[in-house]
Amino acid sequence: MINAAVIRQTLREAFVQPALLFAIIVEVAFIGLLTFGISLDFENDILVSMKLFGREIDETLLNTFVSNLIENMVNLISALLMFLFIIGSSFLYPYMLRDPLLGITLTKPISRTSLFLSKYAGFILFIALSIILFSIAVWFILFSKSSGHVSDSVIVASISFCFEFIIVFSICSLLAMIIENASGVALLGIGIYYILGPLMANTDNVHNLVITIISLLLPPIGQLSIITKDIVILGVQSNLTLLVVSFPYVVVYLAIAIIIFNRKDLP
Amino acid sequence: MSSIIETHNLSKTYRTNFGKRRILALHEVSLKVQQGEIFALLGLNGAGKSTLIKTLLDHVRPTSGQAFLFGEPIRSSNKWKHRVGYLPELFSAPKLMNANQVLRYLGELSGLKGKNLAARVDETLQKVGLGDASNQKVNTFSKGMVLRLGIAQALLHQPELLLLDEPTEGLDPLGRKMIRNLLTELSCNGVTILLNSHLLSEIELVAHRIAILHKGHLVAQGKLSDLLPQDQRFEVEVSLNPSLNDSWQFHPAGSNWLCEVQGYELQHLVSALETKAIPVLAVRPIRTSLEDVFFSYISQSSDD
Numbered sequence: 208m209i210n211a212a213v214i215r216q217t218l219r220e221a222f223v224q225p226a227l228l229f230a231i232i233v234e235v236a237f238i239g240l241l242t243f244g245i246s247l248d249f250e251n252d253i254l255v256s257m258k259l260f261g262r263e264i265d266e267t268l269l270n271t272f273v274s275n276l277i278e279n280m281v282n283l284i285s286a287l288l289m290f291l292f293i294i295g296s297s298f299l300y301p302y303m304l305r306d307p308l309l310g311i312t313l314t315k316p317i318s319r320t321s322l323f324l325s326k327y328a329g330f331i332l333f334i335a336l337s338i339i340l341f342s343i344a345v346w347f348i349l350f351s352k353s354s355g356h357v358s359d360s361v362i363v364a365s366i367s368f369c370f371e372f373i374i375v376f377s378i379c380s381l382l383a384m385i386i387e388n389a390s391g392v393a394l395l396g397i398g399i400y401y402i403l404g405p406l407m408a409n410t411d412n413v414h415n416l417v418i419t420i421i422s423l424l425l426p427p428i429g430q431l432s433i434i435t436k437d438i439v440i441l442g443v444q445s446n447l448t449l450l451v452v453s454f455p456y457v458v459v460y461l462a463i464a465i466i467i468f469n470r471k472d473l474p
Numbered sequence: 475m476s477s478i479i480e481t482h483n484l485s486k487t488y489r490t491n492f493g494k495r496r497i498l499a500l501h502e503v504s505l506k507v508q509q510g511e512i513f514a515l516l517g518l519n520g521a522g523k524s525t526l527i528k529t530l531l532d533h534v535r536p537t538s539g540q541a542f543l544f545g546e547p548i549r550s551s552n553k554w555k556h557r558v559g560y561l562p563e564l565f566s567a568p569k570l571m572n573a574n575q576v577l578r579y580l581g582e583l584s585g586l587k588g589k590n591l592a593a594r595v596d597e598t599l600q601k602v603g604l605g606d607a608s609n610q611k612v613n614t615f616s617k618g619m620v621l622r623l624g625i626a627q628a629l630l631h632q633p634e635l636l637l638l639d640e641p642t643e644g645l646d647p648l649g650r651k652m653i654r655n656l657l658t659e660l661s662c663n664g665v666t667i668l669l670n671s672h673l674l675s676e677i678e679l680v681a682h683r684i685a686i687l688h689k690g691h692l693v694a695q696g697k698l699s700d701l702l703p704q705d706q707r708f709e710v711e712v713s714l715n716p717s718l719n720d721s722w723q724f725h726p727a728g729s730n731w732l733c734e735v736q737g738y739e740l741q742h743l744v745s746a747l748e749t750k751a752i753p754v755l756a757v758r759p760i761r762t763s764l765e766d767v768f769f770s771y772i773s774q775s776s777d778d
Contacts, residue, residue: 212579213583216579219568220568307567308568308580310560311560311565314558315555315583316585470535472528472533472535473533473534
């Protein structure tokens with residue numbers, strides 16, 4: 208079902224995607240910031256001083272500052288990376304449909320379903336590698352700077368972030384098969400993730416038919432985003448079942464996208 | 475002899491503007507291509523040639539009718555995919571890959587592996603004259619080199635059937651000759667070839683049989699000799715204007731006069747000239763080219 212050659216080719220294509228290259232630059236810059244910009248000092252497992260670009264943080268503000276800093280950084284980095292990943296993923300299928308090699312690829316012994324899923328898997332692999340390596344690097348830097356006083360929540364959060372992306376990407380894939388336009392998919396994907404998702408996360412007590420229908424059609428993206436951040440900031444890992452609950456949505460979205468792809472006439 | 479390609483009343487109508495506008499691309503096209511044949515599809519732009527090839531490859535779903543490859547309906551299985559090579563019109567490859575990488579990728583998709591894949595890539599690149607450019611990036615290739623790469627990928631897995639959409643478009647005369655020789659060699663080895671081309675003179679040199687498509691309709695198919703007019707035309711050359719009846723119009727050609735006649739009229743004309751004591755300098759058969767045949771069928775079809 209999954210073709211290794213297509214996965215490798217998708218990885219190659221992802222490496223030259225401007226949005227994804229920029230995401231890697233953001234990750235490297237953040238790692239550089241942590242490596243060279245922050246210095247931590249622990250005594251008996253307690254953070255006693257912190258220097259930010261050589262400037263000492265006031266001892267009385269230390270705890271509040273650190274928690275605010277972590278929260279802001281997590282919010283900023285996760286929002287920026289997801290933004291870039293959504294843009295990068297929006298190009299995958301519309302470009303595939305216009306790829307001059309598509310016709311040739313489909314005369315090889317590979318089905319459209321297999322091609323679609325292999326592209327999906329290849330792209331997820333790229334994002335997962337990028338995020339997990341990034342989080343391991345962040346964890347390692349914090350571990351070495353704090354002499355081991357750091358939890359593994361960063362790594363757990365990266366896995367949660369990947370699941371979040373898998374769900375968002377399935378929506379983008381379906382949209383791509385329907386509208387075949389990368390910019391349109393990017394705009395809709397961003398709108399769903401940054402506007403509709405958070406809105407729907409706060410409608411538990413709202414009784415409205417339209418909102419009920421949307422909440423049935425969309426996976427709980429807003430709540431998933433909150434979970435990922437909670438893992439990093441609070442170390443809470445209790446609501447991971449929500450990720451599992453969201454997976455039927457992925458299956459349904461991909462199944463519909465594959466049906467549409469299978470019925471398309473190639474240009 | 476077994477049919478490698480067979481279509482029965484194959485039709486395709488494209489719908490645009492949310493189904494409001496319909497474009498007829500193919501209308502009840504039925505044809506058979508036998509093993510080892512070079513079968514050429516001729517037609518003006520938009521005649522349905524590429525649609526026919528795409529329908530055979532299952533890239534386009536027919537509106538009605540059936541298509542068979544190697545005796546099996548194309549939608550019944552993917553088994554035929556191991557046996558088919560395809561060159562699309564306007565072939566292009568990922569610009570940042572080199573020729574070797576492109577062929578390796580497509581070879582892997584065809585099921586080739588390891589040393590066999592490497593050997594086939596080298597051999598095929600040599601065959602199409604790209605042996606020295608195997609590590610060159612595609613974005614540095616000329617139009618002709620890209621096309622040669624396209625032909626290489628179609629041949630890579632040694633298919634039994636080749637579907638080539640404009641295989642000589644953009645090639646220089648030397649490149650065209652190379653492709654022509656290659657197609658003849660493949661055909662001699664039992665490979666069946668279906669090709670589209672606008673270059674009628676090229677087709678005439680290689681094709682065993684041709685089909686002419688016009689506005690989606692198959693207006694003629696058969697051997698070139700069968701499609702040529704049965705009645706041969708002749709050119710008669712004399713030294714004086716004989717001023718015969720209206721049906722035989724002579725026109726000056728240098729110091730002599732020429733007249734074109736149908737074969738059945740030739741004897742009458744020569745007799746008439748003898749009666750007037752005008753010596754016949756030469757009688758030459760007029761060769762009907764594929765281009766003449768093509769335009770004759772196209773104009774007949776348009777009149778209908």
